[in-house]
Structures are given as structure tokens and as C-alpha cells.
Amino acid sequence: MLNKPEKSIPLFDCKTTQEVIGQQKFLDAFKTILNHGGYCQGPETKELDVALANYSGSKYCATCGSGTDALTLALMAWGIKAGDAVFVSSFTFVASAECVAIVGATPIFVDSDPNTYNMDVKDLERAIEMVKKEGKLTPKVIIPVDIFGSPCDYDAILEIAHKNNMKVLADSCQGYGSVYKGKRAGSIADMTATSFYPTKPLGGYGDGGATFTNSAEENELLKSCRVHGMSPEDHYDNIRLGMTGRMNSFQAAVLLLKLTVLDNELQARAKVAARYDNELDSYYGKQQILPNCKSAYALYTINCEDRDELMSYLKERGIPCGAYYPRPVNTQTAYAKWNTRSLPVCEKLSKTVLSIPMTPYLDKEQMDYIIGTMNEFAAQKKNRAA
Numbered sequence: 137m138l139n140k141p142e143k144s145i146p147l148f149d150c151k152t153t154q155e156v157i158g159q160q161k162f163l164d165a166f167k168t169i170l171n172h173g174g175y176c177q178g179p180e181t182k183e184l185d186v187a188l189a190n191y192s193g194s195k196y197c198a199t200c201g202s203g204t205d206a207l208t209l210a211l212m213a214w215g216i217k218a219g220d221a222v223f224v225s226s227f228t229f230v231a232s233a234e235c236v237a238i239v240g241a242t243p244i245f246v247d248s249d250p251n252t253y254n255m256d257v258k259d260l261e262r263a264i265e266m267v268k269k270e271g272k273l274t275p276k277v278i279i280p281v282d283i284f285g286s287p288c289d290y291d292a293i294l295e296i297a298h299k300n301n302m303k304v305l306a307d308s309c310q311g312y313g314s315v316y317k318g319k320r321a322g323s324i325a326d327m328t329a330t331s332f333y334p335t336k337p338l339g340g341y342g343d344g345g346a347t348f349t350n351s352a353e354e355n356e357l358l359k360s361c362r363v364h365g366m367s368p369e370d371h372y373d374n375i376r377l378g379m380t381g382r383m384n385s386f387q388a389a390v391l392l393l394k395l396t397v398l399d400n401e402l403q404a405r406a407k408v409a410a411r412y413d414n415e416l417d418s419y420y421g422k423q424q425i426l427p428n429c430k431s432a433y434a435l436y437t438i439n440c441e442d443r444d445e446l447m448s449y450l451k452e453r454g455i456p457c458g459a460y461y462p463r464p465v466n467t468q469t470a471y472a473k474w475n476t477r478s479l480p481v482c483e484k485l486s487k488t489v490l491s492i493p494m495t496p497y498l499d500k501e502q503m504d505y506i507i508g509t510m511n512e513f514a515a516q517k518k519n520r521a522a
């Protein structure tokens with residue numbers, strides 16, 4: 137057994153950024169809000185809308201209460217409803233499909249590519265053909281998910297969508313800061329949703345999210361839907377259905393501060409990932425990032441046949457890890473009625489993937505230990521098989 141590093145190893149690190157920026161700056165920002173009293177959608181949220189739009193290269197950004205809200209608001213703004221089909225990755229967090237059910241539409245689950253773990257474009261085409269042939273639902277939206285922060289094959293997905301008169305809502309809840317062929321998440325698809333849950337690459341200190349669009353009209357709809365469908369002219373006239381989807385000003389203040397170090401943190405995450413890519417034994421399959429793309433590395437995820445045994449081996453040695461996701465959404469109880477397609481790759485991934493520690497602040501000693509321990513497990517397995 138290798139010697140454990142002195143500092144314990146986290147799977148995520150939601151706290152160190154606070155030390156890097158300086159806690160006093162957060163306290164000052166909170167004091168400003170306590171004094172001005174605009175706790176919901178105060179000046180900080182408006183400043184954040186602009187800062188996030190600028191960062192991602194999108195014309196507009198509407199911040200909101202969570203990534204789930206961000207996805208749901210996009211579908212509401214497009215008027216997606218019962219009778220509409222929305223094609224969504226199944227190897228993802230439940231919210232990618234939950235938003236579809238919330239607006240009353242039908243999720244059609246799509247299989248994943250075994251190398252990128254993202255939406256399989258060929259299977260997407262098959263699913264669209266199936267729905268068209270059945271003739272019961274109208275294909276309206278595709279929701280590809282930038283799983284673990286890695287961009288999907290957007291050129292192909294956008295082409296399929298626009299050819300079929302559909303829209304693409306990117307679920308980049310794990311991918312804020314990722315880059316697809318020179319474009320940052322938020323500026324690639326027709327609309328993009330992201331999450332600022334604390335473990336995300338740009339994580340707040342609580343829930344938060346945002347929806348991005350290049351259309352002024354869509355942005356107005358998003359802003360109306362996040363406050364119950366309120367009319368911009370008459371705040372007591374709600375002209376469409378909406379929700380309580382506002383971001384609070386404290387969260388916006390946190391995110392404005394954390395945005396100042398996001399680039400440094402993304403670079404540090406990429407360095408950690410490069411070490412894993414280069415030094416982890418070839419016994420492990422590694423998530424492939426598409427050419428000319430950069431992952432935001434919300435998570436670093438490998439796959440291996442004896443995942444559960446590896447997970448116990450690492451945990452016993454003080455290395456936290458997690459199986460994201462052990463059940464594809466189509467196999468979960470609340471989604472059984474939409475479990476209409478066979479998704480063999482999703483099923484396989486759910487049994488073989490393992491996410492290992494990924495934070496911008498892992499030091500050399502911690503990384504040596506993680507890599508050494510994983511390679512020790514791989515060597516034992518290979519010896520036994522020989």
C-alpha cells in the first residue's frame with residue numbers, strides 16, 4: 137500500500153476558492169446586499185446576467201434559481217407542451233429529462249457514444265425517425281448534455297435539428313467554461329442551460345442557474361417565465377405560465393467573485409485531467425474529448441469492468457470516488473412510462489463508469505497517490521489475468 141498524503145483528498149472542493157479570493161470580499165459583498173435590501177434579483181443579478189453573457193460570448197443570459205429551472209424556463213419560453221417530443225440523453229442527471237416532463241412533453245431517450253459518453257448522433261437520428269413514423273408526437277427539441285463538462289458533437293446535432301425544424305437546448309449544467317471549436321458553452325446551441333450548484337466548475341454557495349440565448353425575444357420570455365409569466369408592462373398581469381425562478385442577490389454576488397478566478401481554475405482542472413490522461417494505466421477507459429474542444433472537467437470519469445471493486449479499493453485507501461450515474465434516467469421509476477427504446481451503451485456505462493477526484497487544487501502529493509493507487513489496482517488485475 138502506498139503512503140497516504142497528509143492532506144485528505146476531496147472528490148470536489150467547494151471551499152478553497154474562497155481562500156484564493158479572500159473571504160473578506162464575500163463578506164463585503166454580502167454587507168452591501170444587506171444594506172441595499174434588494175435580496176431577489178437585485179443589482180448583483182443584473183450585473184451577473186451581463187458578465188455571464190460576455191464570458192460565454194452569448195448575447196443574453198437570464199440567471200435563475202437552479203440548472204433545473206434554467207432548462208425548464210427554456211422549454212417554457214419555446215412553448216413546449218403535451219404532444220411534443222423532446223430527445224434527451226439518458227446517461228445524465230435526472231433534471232435533463234425532468235424539465236421535459238414538467239412542461240407536459242414526452243422525453244424520448246437517446247443512447248450515448250461509448251467513448252465520449254455524450255449523445256450518440258446516429259441513435260438520435262434513429263429516435264427521430266421512430267417518432268416521425270409513429271406519427272403521435274411532434275419532434276420539437278433536442279437536449280444534448282455536456283456530460284462531465286465535455287462538449288457534445290454540436291455541429292452534427294444542430295444540423296439534424298435544423299433539418300427537422302427542431303431546436304437544440306444544450307444542457308451544459310456541468311459544462312460552463314467548456315469550449316466547442318472556439319465557442320464557449322452558452323454560445324453554441326439555440327439555447328443553453330447551466331447550473332451553479334456548488335460542485336459545478338462555476339459553483340455558487342447554494343443553488344443557481346442561467347439560460348443563454350442570442351434572441352432578444354427569447355430572453356424576454358425567459359425573464360417573464362422566471363417570475364410567473366409576468367407582463368413587462370403590468371406586474372400584476374401574468375400573461376403566461378411561469379414559476380418562481382429568480383436568483384437571489386447573495387448567490388449572484390458569490391458568482392461574480394468566483395467568475396474572476398474561473399479561467400485559472402479551468403486551467404488547473406485541465407492540468408489535473410492531463411496527468412490522469414497520461415499517467416493512468418491503459419487498463420482504464422478514459423472519456424474522450426472531441427477534437428478542438430475543451431472540457432470544463434466538472435468530473436474526471438474513467439470506465440472499467442470491475443468498477444465496484446475499484447470503488448471499494450479506492451475508498452478503503454482514502455480516495456473518494458463516485459459512480460455517476462449508476463442508473464440511466466430511462467430506467468428510473470418515475471420515467472418507466474417513457475422507457476421505450478433500448479439503450480445498451482447507457483446501460484453499460486452505468487455499470488462501468490467511475491468519477492475520481494477532480495478539483496483545481498489537488499497537489500502533486502495527492503495526485504501521485506491517486507494515480508499510484510489506481511495503477512496498483514490495475515497491475516494486480518493484469519497479473520491475475522496473465
Ligand SMILES: Cc1ncc(COP(=O)(O)O)c(C=O)c1O
Pocket residue numbers: 202203204205228229231232281307309310331332333343344345
Ligand atoms: C447534467 C445536469 N443537468 C441538470 C442539472 C440540474 O442542475 P441543478 O441541480 O442546479 O438544478 C444538473 C445538476 O447536477 C446536471 O448535472
